[in-house]
Amino acid sequence: MFNSAVKRKLTAGETVFGSFFKVDSPAIAELYGLAGFDFLILDAEHGCLSHAQIENLVRTCELMGMSSVVRTPDAEEANILHVLDSGASGIQVPSLKSATEVREVIRKAKYWPLGERGSARACRAAGYGTMDDYEQRANAETLVSVHVENKEMVEDIEALCAIDELDVLFIGPGDLSASLGHPGNASHPDVVAAIDRVIEVAAGRKHLGTVVGNAKALETYVARGVHYIAWLSDLGLMRGALAGAAANFTTYRGDKA
Known part of the structure; x- marks a missing residue:
């Protein structure tokens, strides 16, 4: 009961478009699907989503034909297990600092013989016990993404590329700028390098x-082979839309421009 469309599209060389999603609102998730997004990154690191809320958002994504990737709060085994048992299309793990730590994520996310994930077919992902080939399908179709958001991961990039079952390296310019000593300045030469x-x-x-958050950045990254695109977040998009709407009120309530 998981939507693996994003992994299939990436394998086929397509570009996929998503957004970070931080609020417990199936209705807003539905709006993303209606707008044509391919996936949502349900944010359990910087959002306030419980396991039950994540599972309902995963259901919503499936109903709208979207994949659901959960940014876990960390690499703890219990968090990875809950997310994948809920039927999420994949995980996106932050705060790692080495290829060794990434291999541990693979071990926790994949079933034997690829890993050591605990099996319980009564979970939602396995159709509550109705999918006889569930472990094989989960191993093949679950997306694993990790953040490259610190200098240690950049330094270990060759080793990261050699890890089987690791699908996506997600570049985090904001955290990377802080790790390199230039917080908030993603355009600093060190960060760009x-x-x-x-x-x-x-x-x-x-x-x-x-x-990404603008058309120019999107064009540049896609041209360079970056095909897993998160367009801002639900809160960022709503903030921009609300600010634009409120700008229309200025004249009528005496606000100063």
């Missing part, structure tokens, strides 16, 4: 992802 290295080494070996 780090991103360049990740793209140059990983292109053609792993799928690459990042977050």
Whole structure:
């Protein structure tokens, strides 16, 4: 009971478009589907989503034909297990610092013989016990993405590219800028050089992802082979839309421009 469309599209060389999703609102998730998004990154790191809320959002994504990737709060085994048992299309794990830690994520996310994930077919992902080939399907179809958001991961990029079952390297310019000593300045030459290295080494070996917020950045990244695109977040998009709407009120309530 999971939607693996995003993984299939990436394998076929397509570009997929999603957004970080932080609020417990199936209605807003439905709006993303109606707008034509391919996936949502349900944010359990910076959002306030419980396991039950995530499962309902996963259901919503499936109903709208979208994949659901959950950004876990960390790499703890219980968090990875809950997310995947809910039927999420995949996981996106933050705050890792080495290829060794990424291999541990694979071990926790995949069933034997690829890993050591605990099996319980009564979970939603396995159709509550109705899917005889569930473990094999989960191993083949579950997407695993990790954040490249610190200098240690950049330095270990060759080893990361050699990890089987790792699908997406997600470049996080904001955290990367802080790790390199230039917080908030993603255009600093050191940050640009780090991103360049990740793209140059990983292109053609792993799928690459990042977050964008304007058409120019989108065009640049896609041209460089970054095909897993997160367009801002639900809160960022709503903030922009609401600010634009409120700007129309200025004249009528005496606000100063």
